[in-house]
Amino acid sequence: MTPGEKIPLDLLDGALLRKRATAVAIGAVLVGGAIGGLFGLFGGATLGLSAAVIVALPLVLLAITEARRKVWLQDGVVSVRALGTRRVDLRAAQRLELLITDVRGARTTGLLISGPPRNKTVNIALAIYAGVGGRELGILALRRLADVLATTGEAHALTYSELLVAQLRAEARGDAAADRPLYRLATLAPQGRVAQRLRPEAVAKFVTSLG
Secondary structure (H helix, E strand, O other), X not given: OOOOOEEEOOOOOHHHHHHHHHHHHHHHHHHHHHHHHHHHHHHOXXXXXXXXXXXXXXXXXXXXXXXXXXXXXXXXXXXXXXXXXEEEEHHHOOEEEEEEEEEOOEEEEEXXXXXXXXXXXXXXXXXXXXXXXXXXXXXXXXHHHHHHHHHOOOHHHHHHHHHHHHHHHHHHHOOOHHHOHHHHHHHHOOOOOOEEEEOHHHHHHHHHHOO
């Protein structure tokens, strides 16, 4: 990796994120307005306005956060920008885990990284699948992540590096999404839970089985 090279790690492009965020913000305002109007009928304008703000404000802030979200890798440090910027040195990661989220039939596989500075935690979305298709992080991004993880010399980091390399090989072979490692790992997580972490031992066993 070239020193200072900045590698985007965004799974979804900015235009799509802004479109989704706009829809969430509009929905929040409409719902907040409806609830505020209902409360206003019985408790007056002040109560109605307060109710509208309480309902709408958190969702609007969430939409703003999603619209601003950017993730990148630079000199071994993963940065996530939303309302502020959170950074974790991948080369000194103290904990690495896979996080599987299941929302309305779409499963997202993310890499949770905890470490210095200040013992922060960030989540890199590696792939999202719905049915037999989906979207995956780009080849260059996966390659750079795998390279940095491999340089740490730590066994747990090497496991995740090998997983990403296996994903790249599957893509190079033209394997269908259902045959790729990240998809197969996503299906290992039981249904019925919005978010769950895969145990490092389970991930290591799976990577070993890839041969």
